[in-house]
Amino acid sequence: MAERTWYDVSPSAARLTGSLRDIGYDFTTAVADIVDNSVAAGATRVEILIEHDGADSRVFITDDGSGMSAQGLLEALRFGTRRSYGRGELGRYGLGLKTASLSQCRVLTVVSRNSRNAVRVSARSLDLDLIEEWDQWVIVDPTNTEPSAKRARQWLSEGTGTVVIWEVLDRVLPEKKPEGGWARRRLDTLATRAAEHLGMVFHRFIEGVEGRPQLVITVNGQKVAAWDPFARQEPATQELPLQRFEVESAGIVGQVVLRRFVLPARDKFSEPAEFERLSGPLNWNRQQGLYVYRANRLVQWGGWAGIRGIDEHTKLARASVEFDTDLDTTFNINVAKMRVTLPAQLKNLIEPAVNELCMMADDAYRKTSRTPASPVPAELAAPPEVRAATHAAVSAGLALRMAAMQADQWQAWERIEAIIREQSPDVAELLGLNA
Template sequence: MPGKAWFDVAPSAARLTSSLRDIGYDFPTAVADIVDNSVAAGAMRVEVMIEFAGSRSRVYIADDGCGMSAGALLEGLRLGTRRSYRLGELGRYGLGLKTASLSQCRSVAVVSRSNPEVVRTSARVLDLDVVEEWDQWVVVDPGNDPDVARAKQWLAEGTGTVVLWRHLDRVLPEKQPEGGWARRRFETLAAKTAEHLGVVFHRFLEGVDGKAPLVITVNGQKVRAWNPFAPEEPGVSELPPQRFEVTIGDVTGHVDLRRFVLPSRDRFSTPGEFERLSGPLNWNRQQGIYVYRADRLVQWGGWSGIRGIDEHTKMARAALDFSTDLDSAFNINVAKMRVSLPAQLRQMLEAPVNELCIYANDAYRRSARPKQKPVPTDLNTTPDVRAATQAATTAGLALRAAAMQAGEWDAWQRIAASLRKDAPEIAKSLGLDV
């Protein structure tokens, strides 16, 4: 700034870190943010260990990725790292490791090995007690720390990184951290974390772009992928995929939409699978748009303001994919759990989303109808008549979808009402009787 006086006003590290602890993570989302780093490092296996030991309880998150050199490790603990992110990389702001960890604990240690030929590890600790004492963003050498030494042993076989959380003040109760309630809370957190990781990383757990599936374990138990679109169920129907071009300022990119109608309970392979696919929020609240950023699920449940949740459309789910080059357009938050659909995209999504819900509503109504009693064999049960009936129902559904796509839904409702009044048999054959 030539010709102007300028002043370096460093923020209070103690005050800043206190604010950053409340950025919006809960325990499972904080763990998921650390796993993002493991995925970015090319890890094939991530082990999460949530160990209860009263006030000395610990959380280890270990991976077999490429690891970090001593310099890269120190840079990784910088608040707002200076490193750049590649296209498709899950990182975004250079805050995740720090903010996710400190949202749950007061001390985070990182141990890493980057050379597969030489067993040499680097370890550093970011401790809020030290930061508050010095009022500076300082990182320390752990010295002869037994917990860090244990982490180093896991890296004896190859490269990787271990993140260690201690002094879990946001997890353990301030009073009686040794008690039974605290122990039960740890057990619950382990189960919720496994469930959450199975949801947000389901594509990686299944294998992305021909790559070997990622393996994640929580306390030794392998995490099972939860795919919201039930690809193993033969009763799932998919509408034609669509692609949209989005331009925000000087940023242009593509967004892909896939739409699915899941089968009703009686068409699922087993009752157990029907219950499992209902998801953490259950069927009604799990309907809607599932937003993926670089194959990582970042938001799900609801229709992002396009329409409301409805019992009749609870089997409708849609996948919306965007790449990291559109981050600014989607306003993804630091915790990578919330996005805002660009206004122009929301407008483009209205017709295909409503079309999906028309099909889901039709499937719901057909499954909800009482089973018809068998009728005597006559012309009404011949294959030709049954095929004609099915064709008429399909035609009615297509007409409704076409009216929606053409922006003539109000006109179509008037037509349907007229048919129900003046030609009830035709309305019934077209599936418009309810």
């Protein structure tokens, strides 16, 4: 075989780093990506400090994890780190620390300590202005007199951990009047949103995951509360039997776990405030659907991934789809770790279980809608025997749907439903088939 002539064509550092700033992060998802690294380092506490100081405003993300050596820190700041990731680690592409940080700031500094016995603290910085000026992949050692790095070193004087510092927040604050009231209010708003987002995507770690210590996250000194989308603390929440599926891709066979929940209707919640809190950032209708977890970290939520459409009558239905990092390729997870694609094979496997969940949620919703919000005069109320017959009819309709699904005759049942709705609308209404 003839030898080929080859050429080493390194990419322009200035152009490529500029392009990577627009990979798809917003402030909250960028902070969450940094917290991923803290979780991977075994941290039990992550403290996020968002400080307004005009053009010198900054963000600190501090953890008490295992930390990094000087060489490990250099490798961590490499675009596309050469280190490999084990099963269950939240990292994947070796880009998150850099792309997440630089999507929000122009100067990224990381200060770390990995020895409890020796106070050896390492610090390195990525400065976009310097990279653009030299057009080289350069990392610098910040001087010990730089205020932010100096503060980080002091915080690490008591033990191991890492401090990530964002400075020159050009994607966060306005170029004009960064010292103004609008800029201060914006940082306050971002702090609130970050706390809500972290409480959602890391809720399992905050509540406690088997095999690792419970995680405490604070934002500007306030402890982040876990947001469990399935309201498992509510007595009226219904949980359907857990299901497991095997998915094969590229010679890898992995397991996917499906957990299904019917959340209580408004009048069944323990407190009205809890009903509002559980509505979530997208509110009840759009918050229904599948919640996809990768190694216990929530990466995508809401909607039914094309299996069925959003429906007011099924807004109480939520289900978790859980997989480990060995199936990353199968789920086509993106660099920001906030979007996945459910494989067609899995959609076909879980469709009957999803339909069963939605039927039960539909029934729970209709029972609530049939319950008067206020007392009805006796002369207008239906007799008890009529109410009992109506409930029995709706239960019969639900039982017929479930039987068709269990008999693997769902498509035939859908045709039967359509005929009943067309030819006998009163019967369809009585059986609760007008979903």
